[in-house]
Amino acid sequence: MPRSRQATTRTPVSRPARRRLTAAAGSLAGTAALAVALTGCVPNQATASDEAIAVTLSDDTCTVSTNTAKAGPITFQVTNTGTDVNEFELLATDKLRIVGEKENIGPGTTVNYVVQLAEGDYFSACRVGMVGEPAHVAKFTVAPGSGTTVSQSESKQVAQAVANYAGYVKDQSGALLTATKTFAAAYAGGDDAAARAQYAAARSFYERIEPTAEQFGDLDPALDLREADLAEGQEWTGWHRIEKDLWAPAGYTPSDAATRTQLADKLVTDTQRLYDLVHAKDFTLTIDQISNGAIGLMEEVAGSKITGEEEAFSHTDLQDFQANLEGAQVAYGVVRDIAEQKGSSGKDVVAKLDGEFRTIEKTLAQYRSGDGFVSYTELSTEQVKELSDQVNALSEPLSHLTSIIVK
Numbered sequence: 001m002p003r004s005r006q007a008t009t010r011t012p013v014s015r016p017a018r019r020r021l022t023a024a025a026g027s028l029a030g031t032a033a034l035a036v037a038l039t040g041c042v043p044n045q046a047t048a049s050d051e052a053i054a055v056t057l058s059d060d061t062c063t064v065s066t067n068t069a070k071a072g073p074i075t076f077q078v079t080n081t082g083t084d085v086n087e088f089e090l091l092a093t094d095k096l097r098i099v100g101e102k103e104n105i106g107p108g109t110t111v112n113y114v115v116q117l118a119e120g121d122y123f124s125a126c127r128v129g130m131v132g133e134p135a136h137v138a139k140f141t142v143a144p145g146s147g148t149t150v151s152q153s154e155s156k157q158v159a160q161a162v163a164n165y166a167g168y169v170k171d172q173s174g175a176l177l178t179a180t181k182t183f184a185a186a187y188a189g190g191d192d193a194a195a196r197a198q199y200a201a202a203r204s205f206y207e208r209i210e211p212t213a214e215q216f217g218d219l220d221p222a223l224d225l226r227e228a229d230l231a232e233g234q235e236w237t238g239w240h241r242i243e244k245d246l247w248a249p250a251g252y253t254p255s256d257a258a259t260r261t262q263l264a265d266k267l268v269t270d271t272q273r274l275y276d277l278v279h280a281k282d283f284t285l286t287i288d289q290i291s292n293g294a295i296g297l298m299e300e301v302a303g304s305k306i307t308g309e310e311e312a313f314s315h316t317d318l319q320d321f322q323a324n325l326e327g328a329q330v331a332y333g334v335v336r337d338i339a340e341q342k343g344s345s346g347k348d349v350v351a352k353l354d355g356e357f358r359t360i361e362k363t364l365a366q367y368r369s370g371d372g373f374v375s376y377t378e379l380s381t382e383q384v385k386e387l388s389d390q391v392n393a394l395s396e397p398l399s400h401l402t403s404i405i406v407k
Helices: 015-019 022-038 152-189 191-210 219-224 239-246 257-278 285-305 317-342 343-365 381-398 401-405
Strands: 053-057 062-064 066-070 071-079 086-091 096-107 111-115 120-125 135-143
Touching: 053 086, 053 135, 062 120, 062 135, 066 071, 071 086, 071 096, 071 317, 086 111, 096 285, 111 285, 111 317, 111 401, 152 191, 152 257, 152 285, 152 317, 152 401, 191 239, 191 317, 219 257, 239 257, 239 317, 285 381, 285 401, 317 343, 317 381, 343 381, 343 401
Parallel strands: 053 071, 066 135
Antiparallel strands: 053 062, 071 111, 086 096, 086 120, 120 135
């Protein structure tokens, strides 16, 4: 994911809060709590590696065992010894653009994070609680590589995969912009029935490419921030702010016409900004950003969709789940052949991923209803557990994908 981060301060977004149940989770609070326990951090548990750079995160420090590495695929083995969820980042020289990050590193967890870096100067950093500005920013230098040769045919294959995925992101952003304009017009015009009918389907375009949207600083929180994640005094805009108006909980007074117009206009403006950024001439991707994006999408499912926390008012979480899954399938699909050619380990991972994607897709399809899905509140504890187990089963081989394709 190319972190072409804007110069504005990144709006604090508490991803851990997406794991915490809120009152809006409704009658399935117990079910969601079970899902949280099930999803955990198992898929990201790392094995020891002599080649990995050790990173230790705590509530007060962020220590990297070396401040230099050689260009190419670099593995960071990140251990969180603190009491809160943490995030490890690599920043460009402006300390604003994020060139790589690993989110949702839980307390007591060790994960391997692989990123492809070119020769140059960077900075390492962390975010305790995954909120606020990056902390413990330290210089990290990437020296010329060891001269590993990549065949011309593989280089062409990688270039084609990147071009294919970039095209997909651009197509989805265009469809998102069109659907958002129609949805926003219905909402601003007071046609709640039409807006409710369009809400989940329009959001699907965003959910498929969410890791790319997260690259652009404050765009993701402006578009997708949940009420449970709001910092004190922070302005709340985007899809979930409008969702609350459309599925107003008891005791809540929906926005007046003027406020609706403001919210609708900002939603369209921010979506247009996303469209413009991914269609810009300098928009680029790397192969590891694509595979890490697939991993990130399934982490989104585990962190909020499987618990029913994402859509606190509409309960359309399963449609988001489907969109995240589809986005992960596309990202995996464009790098699949590259992975399969990486020896027996690549073939094994591809075989596992092919099977796990089919399994979870089949299970999720059971909950389709018309053009969408049943409400999350209709799921039983056992059904949530089944989905959660399958998310974990898929996430385990998926967590190895980047290290295989960049080796």
